[in-house]
Amino acid sequence: MQAVEPLINRQHRSAILNARTPQRGLPAFAWMADTVRQPLRWTAETPHLYTLVLALKQPDGQVAEVVRIKVGFRSVDIKHGQVLVNGQPIKLRGVNRHEFDPLSGHTLTEASMRRDIRLMKQANINAVRCAHYPNDPRWYALCDELGLYVIDEANIEEHGLRGKLASDPTWIQAFMDRTIRMAERDKNHPSILFWSLGNEAGYGPNFAATAAWLKAFDPTRLIHYEGAQGRGMEFRLGQSSADPDPSSVDVISRFYPRVMDTYLNPPKAGDALSERAENARWERLLELALDTNDHRPVMTSEYAHAMGNALGNLKEYWEDMYAHPRMLGGFIWDWVDQGIQRTAPNGRTYYAYGGDFGDQPNSGAFCLNGVVFPDRSIGAKYAEIKAVYQPFRFNGLNLGMGQGTEVAVALTNHQHVLDLSPYDCLWTVLVDGVPVQKGRMALPAALPGQTVILHPPVKAITLRSDQACHLNLELVLKAATPWAEAGYVVGGAQLLLASPNQSAAIEPQAVAKTPVAGKPWTLARSGDSLLTLTNKACTLVFSKAAGGLSAWTVSGKPLLDRAPAFQAYRAFTDNDKGFGNWLAKDWKAAGLDKPVKTVTSFKPSTETAAGLPVEVVTTYRYVEGSVTHIQSYLVRRDGSFLLNNRFVPQGNLPDLPRMGVTLALSSQLEHYTWLGHGPYDNYADRKEGCPVGVWSSTVTEQYVPYPRPQACGNKEGVRWLTLTDPAGRGVKVTVLSPDEGGKTVPVCSATALHFTESDLDTAHTTWQLSPLASVILTLDAFHMGLGNSSCGPGVLQRYAGEKRPYTLSLLFQPFHKKALKP
Numbered sequence: 001m002q003a004v005e006p007l008i009n010r011q012h013r014s015a016i017l018n019a020r021t022p023q024r025g026l027p028a029f030a031w032m033a034d035t036v037r038q039p040l041r042w043t044a045e046t047p048h049l050y051t052l053v054l055a056l057k058q059p060d061g062q063v064a065e066v067v068r069i070k071v072g073f074r075s076v077d078i079k080h081g082q083v084l085v086n087g088q089p090i091k092l093r094g095v096n097r098h099e100f101d102p103l104s105g106h107t108l109t110e111a112s113m114r115r116d117i118r119l120m121k122q123a124n125i126n127a128v129r130c131a132h133y134p135n136d137p138r139w140y141a142l143c144d145e146l147g148l149y150v151i152d153e154a155n156i157e158e159h160g161l162r163g164k165l166a167s168d169p170t171w172i173q174a175f176m177d178r179t180i181r182m183a184e185r186d187k188n189h190p191s192i193l194f195w196s197l198g199n200e201a202g203y204g205p206n207f208a209a210t211a212a213w214l215k216a217f218d219p220t221r222l223i224h225y226e227g228a229q230g231r232g233m234e235f236r237l238g239q240s241s242a243d244p245d246p247s248s249v250d251v252i253s254r255f256y257p258r259v260m261d262t263y264l265n266p267p268k269a270g271d272a273l274s275e276r277a278e279n280a281r282w283e284r285l286l287e288l289a290l291d292t293n294d295h296r297p298v299m300t301s302e303y304a305h306a307m308g309n310a311l312g313n314l315k316e317y318w319e320d321m322y323a324h325p326r327m328l329g330g331f332i333w334d335w336v337d338q339g340i341q342r343t344a345p346n347g348r349t350y351y352a353y354g355g356d357f358g359d360q361p362n363s364g365a366f367c368l369n370g371v372v373f374p375d376r377s378i379g380a381k382y383a384e385i386k387a388v389y390q391p392f393r394f395n396g397l398n399l400g401m402g403q404g405t406e407v408a409v410a411l412t413n414h415q416h417v418l419d420l421s422p423y424d425c426l427w428t429v430l431v432d433g434v435p436v437q438k439g440r441m442a443l444p445a446a447l448p449g450q451t452v453i454l455h456p457p458v459k460a461i462t463l464r465s466d467q468a469c470h471l472n473l474e475l476v477l478k479a480a481t482p483w484a485e486a487g488y489v490v491g492g493a494q495l496l497l498a499s500p501n502q503s504a505a506i507e508p509q510a511v512a513k514t515p516v517a518g519k520p521w522t523l524a525r526s527g528d529s530l531l532t533l534t535n536k537a538c539t540l541v542f543s544k545a546a547g548g549l550s551a552w553t554v555s556g557k558p559l560l561d562r563a564p565a566f567q568a569y570r571a572f573t574d575n576d577k578g579f580g581n582w583l584a585k586d587w588k589a590a591g592l593d594k595p596v597k598t599v600t601s602f603k604p605s606t607e608t609a610a611g612l613p614v615e616v617v618t619t620y621r622y623v624e625g626s627v628t629h630i631q632s633y634l635v636r637r638d639g640s641f642l643l644n645n646r647f648v649p650q651g652n653l654p655d656l657p658r659m660g661v662t663l664a665l666s667s668q669l670e671h672y673t674w675l676g677h678g679p680y681d682n683y684a685d686r687k688e689g690c691p692v693g694v695w696s697s698t699v700t701e702q703y704v705p706y707p708r709p710q711a712c713g714n715k716e717g718v719r720w721l722t723l724t725d726p727a728g729r730g731v732k733v734t735v736l737s738p739d740e741g742g743k744t745v746p747v748c749s750a751t752a753l754h755f756t757e758s759d760l761d762t763a764h765t766t767w768q769l770s771p772l773a774s775v776i777l778t779l780d781a782f783h784m785g786l787g788n789s790s791c792g793p794g795v796l797q798r799y800a801g802e803k804r805p806y807t808l809s810l811l812f813q814p815f816h817k818k819a820l821k822p
Contacts, residue, residue: 026216041086042072042190044126045417047147049190070144072190076222078250081295081326083222085149085193088448090416091321092149092329093389094127095120095371096302099135102341102351102374110138115376116335117146121483123371123382124389124491129301129331132157132199134182143191146482150191151224151301151331154179154210156198163202163227172206179210183217194251196301197225203246211248222250226301229254244294251328252294255302256792257285259316260323263793264655264800282793289326300330305791307369308574308706311381312685312786313796314388322393322414332385333791337370339707344767351707352765365574365708369790379704380680383689390491391415394473397453399497407458409473409495411443412451420452421445422479423490427456428472429497431463432719433675433694443475458497468719468745469498470692494691500745518637521612531604533612538639538814544602548616548631554639554814559731561774562664566620566629566647569593570657570783571711571760578789586654593758595620595627611636625651627659640813642736647781648805659806660749660780667773669723669730672697672752676718684749685785685799687716699723699752699775709763714783718750723775728817736809739781748808749783752776781806 021027040048049070056065074086082089097116099106113136120128128148130139133155143150155178158165165171179197186192195214197207203225211223230243245252289298304311311332321327339351351374354362371381391414398408413420420443429437437459446452456471463469474492477484484490519535526532529544541551543563552560569592570576576583587593601617614633619626627649634642647659677687678695681704704712724730735746754771763769785799 029219036073039073042074042144043085043088043417044147044149044191045415047145047191048072049144069188070141071188072144074190076193076220078222078297081289081297083193083251083297083328085416088416089325090149090329091327091391091414092127092299092331093125093391094129094149094151094329094331095125095385096129096131096331096334097135098131098334098336098338099139100336100338100374102339105340108136110142113139113142114146117142117148118483119372119376119378119382120148120335121146122488122490123386124391125385126389127151127329127331128335129153129196131334134186137185140186140189140191144189148191149193150189151194151196152182152186152192153196154182154198156201158201161202163204166202166206166227167204168206172209175206175210176213179213180217183214187218192221194222194224197223197249198227201227203228208246208248223248224251224253224301225249226253226255245296250296252288252296252298253301254283254285254288254298255300256282256305256788257300257303258282258793259313259320259796260284260286261313261316262797264787264795264797285330286320286323286327289324295326297328298324298326299328302333303330303788303792304332305369305575305578305788306332306334306371306381307365307578307790308708308710309681309704309712310573310575310786310788310790311371311384312575312683312788312799314384314686315688316685316796318388332371334369334371336372336376337374337707338367339374341374344765346767348767350765350767353707356765368574368707373705374707380682380686380689383680384686385689387491387689392475392491392493394493394495396471396495399471399495405460407456407471407497409454409456409471410451411446411454413446413448415448417448419445419447420475422477423475424478425454425456426472426474426476426489427458428474429458429461430470430472430693431461432467433470433692436461463498465501467498468496468500468692471495471497472691516611516636516638516640518639520637521607521635523607525604529602531614533635535637540635540639540641542602542604542614542616542633544599544616547597547599547618548614549633549641549643552639552641552812555729557666557668557725557729559666559669559814560663561666564631564643564645564661564663565597566595566618566627567660567662567757567778567780568595568620568627568656568658569757571709571757573710573786574708574790575787575794576657576711576789578787578791578794583655583657583789583794587657589623590625590654591623592654592656593761595622597621610634611642622651622653625649625653627653629661638814640811643810643812645781645808645810646805647808649803653803655784655800655803657784658749658778658780659782659801660778660808661810662776662778664772664774665723665731665777666725667775668725669775670699671724671726671728671730672699672702672721673724674715674718674721674750676721676747676750677716681713682716683714683786683799684716684783685787685796690716692717699754700771702751702753703755703771705766707766709760709766709769711757711760713751713753715750716783717745717747718779719745719747721750721752722815722817723752723777724815724817730815732813732815733777733779734811734813735779736811737807739807746809748810749780751778751780779808779810781808 052071054067077084129151228246228249342352354364393412395410425441474489480486521533524532531542533540539553543550546563548563550563572584598619603615605613611634616631618629630646632644673696677690682690702713720734722732782801787795
């Protein structure tokens, strides 16, 4: 590129001045211009950069200064309500990010920034919002290099004043100064698609002025500001607006919207038609996109508040995102837990948060909203984002398993630029979670938006009627990229090929009619309240005072430390304690954590060929209402026993977080294996990143160290589990028949920890927790989802339990890994 005129017009020639700074109309966007023919375009998927060298020469030709910078060629436009990059529509799969390190605070190294971007890219995140201030300049250079779309945000925020300064003319210079400094410093970065005017500072003439300045200064980018909303938007509760958002912004942006689904919404006391304010305040994003009163793209700049054990129904958010072309995407709040690393009095390292420094006032744990932990370790939330954010969609077309049947799967490429040629597809067939076939397939070069049909060469498999068969598909990188190694799994899906036949479920009645080998029981009774069963191999003790089975010993090894008991409570997650706090308040007010337990019936019966029945009926009374727990045991001569549980709620109970049984097992049973969703903890509304399989771990590893302790470790869809000692001996639990409420496969929710719910509920930080020796095993007929209400809407109705009786039929067996494979 060559300058066609000197930068300084010493003769004040009017032709030059009119071209650069005309007396009427807009000034020229650039004083130097040239044409670069067919450059490689910059996108987040193809971050092509060029080196631009600018030399400033003196009149005698001597070089006075040389500047070298990286630049990219790309365009950003809006057409038909969609944001286009280089003419192609995009979706923003984003996350908000504060600059934070647990040791150095807001001071970050370049290595830390690179690690963040690599982790984001590996989780299929393609966009980042710099919340809520311009970041270190190196951050933008790395986003240019590795490929992330950026919202650059001015450091303007006024939470406490509720927007007062936005309309105060004495503050106009401060608004302009912060905006201009951001734009002038960061204007050459191709990764920046949006200038954001600020955060939660209301809207007024000062923002109209900064937006106008940005549009005139830089017409190549778009303007964002969530605070620029039409009058009355906060109160319209999803109804179409007659007062659109101000024209100063190019996109409609909202915080913490609802999805197009029904939310759990218990009415206020005495008002059956009311809607709890903590749900009602959030708009439905898709309704805004369907509103014909406006045609701008629609996005959420903060959603899916990832505080603690969170990120429920992310899948439903993205079903909405793909439901309308105007839906641009969203930015999860936020990237990293902002906990400061400290050493506790007992020498343990922990992450401190609001109040831990003697600071008053403080916001408590409201700084712990991260997808990743302060040290950037990852867990279930990260896995969920990777699965939901993947730019690929799989749809089973023909999933038959018969001889000669060809499996067919539709794969749609939702990338913006790349075709499918950089990936191979690994396929695996699993029977009851165990791989039995696998292979690797090349993919055709399907362009963005195209769908191809995959035919994994699955061979016919003969299944028992009680077996499940799944097909796992994984897209892997064929070659290394700057953000991942070759072979890295970028996306995939698990498809059900065959489900267990409902009629093949193991009914408790069938078990009761099936004798097993073993010596007859010798019975010892102590009145009507204690029964001891002994044979050559086993001893079981039933106690009315304990409410059921109080001891279980096999081959001289005690397996049970505490009797099974009903459990309706869970330690509060941050979402349970969220906006409005109604779940936590309701549970506490109802006394779910402190039931009054009364054993109303204890009935051992006569042994038959199938076993010895014992029925125990216990009532758990709460402040208003109760749950009757009916335990029907059938003790068999090999030391195994059937436990059929029936839970009958009565009275005025709140929406319960769970219904199940909890018991304590021997401390020796540390090794944990299960058939169900895994490997991370998962819940009814957060399991996309946790496919069904046979997973192994330790009980200690099941605890998730959220900086503020809370419920964790749950596993959904569990069909069986084993807990064993180092020699492979222990307990196997099998779910027998589906709950009568409509499940077609016998499964439960399972948690195995060294902590009780009370332990997790009362600890302020992780160092205050002391693991129990026993294994606390909880098996639930249902377990409520997580939702997003730490800041946002709550749990979807479909992921909450119903107020009805539940059953849970379980078979407990002595287990030896070498002798019996599950």
